[in-house]
Amino acid sequence: MTGRVVGAIALGLLASLMLVSLFLGYTNPVMTLSLDRLSVCF
Amino acid sequence: MTREAPTQQAPARGAPAGDRWATARLMLVAGSLILAISLGVRHSFGLFLTPMSLDSGWGRETFAFAMAVQNLVWGVAQPVAGLLSDRHGAGRVILGGGVLYAAGLAVMALPQEATLFTLSAGVLIGLGLSGCSFPIIFGAISRAVPADRRSLAMGISMSVGSFGQFAMLPLVLPLIGGIGWSSTLLVLATLAALILPLSLALAEGRDAAARPVGAPEPTGPTARQAIGEALGSRDFWLLSLGFFVCGFQVVFIAVHLPAYLQDQGLPPTVATTVLALIGLLNIAGTYLAGVWGGRHRKPMLLVGIYLARAAAIAAFVMLPATPWSAYAFGVTMGLFWLSTVPLTNEIVAAVFGVRNMAMLGGVVFLAHQIGSFLGGWLGGIAHDRTGSYDAVWWIAIALSVAAAALNAPIRETPLARRQAAGAAA
Numbered sequence: 220m221t222g223r224v225v226g227a228i229a230l231g232l233l234a235s236l237m238l239v240s241l242f243l244g245y246t247n248p249v250m251t252l253s254l255d256r257l258s259v260c261f
Numbered sequence: 262m263t264r265e266a267p268t269q270q271a272p273a274r275g276a277p278a279g280d281r282w283a284t285a286r287l288m289l290v291a292g293s294l295i296l297a298i299s300l301g302v303r304h305s306f307g308l309f310l311t312p313m314s315l316d317s318g319w320g321r322e323t324f325a326f327a328m329a330v331q332n333l334v335w336g337v338a339q340p341v342a343g344l345l346s347d348r349h350g351a352g353r354v355i356l357g358g359g360v361l362y363a364a365g366l367a368v369m370a371l372p373q374e375a376t377l378f379t380l381s382a383g384v385l386i387g388l389g390l391s392g393c394s395f396p397i398i399f400g401a402i403s404r405a406v407p408a409d410r411r412s413l414a415m416g417i418s419m420s421v422g423s424f425g426q427f428a429m430l431p432l433v434l435p436l437i438g439g440i441g442w443s444s445t446l447l448v449l450a451t452l453a454a455l456i457l458p459l460s461l462a463l464a465e466g467r468d469a470a471a472r473p474v475g476a477p478e479p480t481g482p483t484a485r486q487a488i489g490e491a492l493g494s495r496d497f498w499l500l501s502l503g504f505f506v507c508g509f510q511v512v513f514i515a516v517h518l519p520a521y522l523q524d525q526g527l528p529p530t531v532a533t534t535v536l537a538l539i540g541l542l543n544i545a546g547t548y549l550a551g552v553w554g555g556r557h558r559k560p561m562l563l564v565g566i567y568l569a570r571a572a573a574i575a576a577f578v579m580l581p582a583t584p585w586s587a588y589a590f591g592v593t594m595g596l597f598w599l600s601t602v603p604l605t606n607e608i609v610a611a612v613f614g615v616r617n618m619a620m621l622g623g624v625v626f627l628a629h630q631i632g633s634f635l636g637g638w639l640g641g642i643a644h645d646r647t648g649s650y651d652a653v654w655w656i657a658i659a660l661s662v663a664a665a666a667l668n669a670p671i672r673e674t675p676l677a678r679r680q681a682a683g684a685a686a
Contacts, residue, residue: 238541241427244430244432245431245536245537246530249438
């Protein structure tokens, strides 16, 4: 039971770290310079 | 004429319940990964505009035209792909879609002229997308999971697909910078080729959905009957018109929001942050839509989503534009971004049954794509003629209120049950 909780917390932290890293990827200067290209992504 | 109500059970084909659930979970995982790949790769195409156009000596129009063709081909081909999926099983259609998708990306990677680019990026990938996007995946998953878990399953798979969209841009951009656009497209073609083995997990027998345990012949309406019933159903039209509005708003905002924020004097970093917030919150929004769709009336949830969008857009355009008002708009719109997708498809499944779901979901999606086309286009026209997006923002608000009104009277009762009740009366 404890192992599951620890595993879930570890997975949650890992997922959060990944999402934050990806989010920061959007705010880097290269992405900002590419703003005009993002408009045809959707 | 009446017919038997669609089965509310998973499409058991002689397997014990435990095995069926294991198969359903495998289908959910594979289907979600396919959505993450197919939607994610497509989401990154805009990043190729400048490097490909520069190297090939094109103006922006060539690239944009191919993307517009892709969206139209995707929308028009979706009902046909859905029909094939309902008839021959999702696995075969996803396999074909994956082959076309990967081939389209590989051809895109070659040095080329505009016509070949339109054929690869527009036609091949548009067809490929129709074979491995959500109407096909939702159709297969809906046939595999019990009715009471269907909404959750759609929410989970759409959420993973949304994650693919969110993750792909920051991953692809440095790749283009590091190895060039051509090699990056080959990497994406390899990624798309992973759809092929994943499609095996979604293999269904011929007419699998229509054949419950022990039934020697398929039950439920044929494709021709189903499309006739759907087009004759007020609820189907209301649902499709509502989804048209979703497409209009999403593409208008995604395409024109950065320029709008720039017009308001905000720096480009605000626009990228807002787009990132929309992508991030969309992951949560689609999942929550799946969870709530299993507990509440789905048409009323759609009413709430469209009213919330109307309120968010109205507040955004009426309040002074600041970075924080833009971020608040991004968070709100992200939560209600693609959350309409699982709910809309779940209503199709609930009312019309799962046998022809991929085809009918494809028809509803065609309405979405027409809205997308108009949302992107009208934004440009309005800005060119008036120098402002104000008129289109107010159109988006009015359409949102209209979509809420359209979804409110939709009934979730299975059509077959209504017909049976009508015949008995």
